Amino acid sequence: MTMRSEDLVSSTVPAPAGSGAFGNAGWTPRLVLSVISILCLVEAVAFAYVGTTTALPKIIEHFHTTQAGWLLTAYALVGAASAPLFGKLADLHGKRRMMLIAIGLAAAGDILAAVAPAFWMMVLGQVLHGCVSACLYLGYSLMRDTYPRRIVPFGASVSMTGAGILSVGAPFLIGVLIDNFGFRSVYVFDLAWLVVMAVIVMATTPETSLRRRARLDIAGSVLLAGGLTLVLLGISMGDEWGWSSAGVLGSLVGGLVVLAVYVVLALRIREPVLDLRVLVRRTILFGVLAGGVAYGLNPMNQTLLALLSMTPQQLGQTYGLGFSATKYALITGPMSLGSVLAGLAVGLLVRRTGARLMMYAGLLLFVAGALFLMTQHDTYGKVLTGAVILGVGTGFSLAAMPNLIIAGAPAEQQGSMSSAGELSAGLIGAITPIVAFAIMTPSAISPVPGVLIYSDSGITTSLLVSACIAAATLVAEVLFLRPRAETPLEAGELAPAPERATPA
Template structure:
């Protein structure tokens, strides 16, 4: 049962911008930009890291992070509603700092993956932040603040590709993890000082069994898919992981219907706005994972290999290809924030997925021209920014305050599961189409690259279909009360 707020209720606070509020928002923005930037940095460093550790399983540097994010998000969402969103946000930042430190000093690929797994606790900071904003910011500032926070203001994301290149080319891949350690160590205390704790509380229980079943099931399926090309898709090892993981996932679904307070309350997903937004959110972040992983692999491949793709750029030169993604993501997010009262967020998600699909398709079939690839990256980034900013606005408007973090945790699980699975699938495609191996490094066929980008376009279409099916009117759903219109979103057009 929900506990009444002990202070002014969420959405009831009035007032304008104050220095403390601005600093709170800026520090939250920087943390959330670090989440995106950390993924971009590791994606850019993936060729160097894979070469250093002599592995073809580089996708696990991305998947391990997102797998932990997927499993921890619903759990931390419930804990946040029970004990406080700021408290859980700071806990996640502490664990992510430890993970980055571990990756920075990793002597082996296994330790590197372990560090990246702990870095997955940075994923829940996304929904914890916008849920916290919903509770403690003035109601008139919520929609704009959420849109800006979730898409960024370019404070890091635009400069990050150039910084990443400089770090990688001059100091090696370990330097990017030291950068993450320093940034979080500075921003964490600032958030603690400037951001109030949410007064909203929810009495509940923690479903540890559900967390174990979901985590083990996802891990089993991902291991099977990842190693299928090398083990053989019909080998006993591959089938054991795939079938075992699937069985555990089925067991998790059954458990969720039997447990009184499950890790993921499936009743939430039956609500049209929440269920469809969960699908759209997963598709958006899945698209981001695929594009930002394939782009550096394609651009950094030496042109002299004659694979019909690749420009042979180094990490610093690659910034010219990735900077447009960050810049146009920011533009898309600002646009959503400025038009939140005039344009329904569902239309922004529809438009965003169409634009991302266009970006994917253009890159898939035309990637021999540097200016065109840079242009296509910008197109993709703009669509991504629209979706990034619009998704949390729908969730905030769709759920009662005491279930904000819990519901956002469910959506965040989708935002982690889909981008966690897709890189493994992409690498399975790539590893099945190896053109050559040079000094232990695998290079892939042009056909494999095309298939990878087209897979992203298909995922964007899925997100588009989910967004089209969203209801025209946003109503507030609660497991305890009748639907109502969220006061922070009053006036949002149907």
């Protein structure tokens, strides 16, 4: 079988001058520490969100607020809306530099949350902390520029799923911190984690020498960030404000108009903050859309898993395990472990199988896991099985995404193209939980005031929709985003000669 050059990530990774810091000698103690520190920063992105979600009841009680949802909304909005700007600045001024700036802003957010005397300061802390999401895509983009060529696929793959240090144990750790030291301890721990990892990154990981000689598109940055913020705000607040309210309609329509203006501008200037002409290349678009769906389906699937696991069976009638929040970690822990192991598998196999095949496998597992849970969710073993299938699908999909983007994007636009994945994930992730609740709410019942129990049919229909989204993405990718035979490598002019295989 002829292997397409997009699948051989190593063959599309030119060795820039900055890679001399590691050379091509293979694994060294310094390189191992570099990989671990970047993986741990990826873990911190998930830890921050899970920690705030778990701490919400305590935060509500402490500040006597009904607006706690803004903590999650602010974090997600900033993470998605700032992605193109961080990506572009990384191409202009250096990926490690922008990673460290993002970490610094997130650390400032942790400090605010840890000492906040008022709720609005907690929200401001989350606004700053949302910048840590930049580590997701800048991490593997930095690896691409500085790591030995044959190690790039492995490093990029595991950088998206983490090492499991926090993702598997996070529910248990967060529970211990909150129960014994209060909700502020979550942010103190996160602050310490970020500082330690930032120091290790500075000590072990060189800055990329690649720079894009261009001016920052200020107008485009404002338009893109503003339009995305308005759209995401309207989607996030639809249930609370009402979908027909002036606030939601104004945000959605206003955001779409602003984004339309950005599209017109981006197609007319030479150096837009997010180059749409490069983004629509098939390999990049495939990775961005499929990876975004994988990210975006996670909130929906995890919401449904929580309902299946934590609803008492006497209330759910035909479903419900009655788990506590702590016991629920017996499902989320193995699910996260499955994702981590799948990411490792992709890193080890991608040079042989190709990233595209791994993405197909991930999407198929999303379909299989959701369909399994539709009919098999009345025991712990069944729910756990479905959760692990979804976790492995997540690992395959997310680990394949950076390899596809690395293969398709020009070297000097790796940062901005990588940020497109975060942008896609933010948009899809904001929509999918709303879709689930829109499906479930009409058939829900309220046995006592303040308690809403969703029907089995509502949950199973939502799982079917989740499966259909993954399946539709897979079909669309196969039919419309396969590489053209006449252009086997979309960034071919940037590819060096492939490395010679070492004789067995």
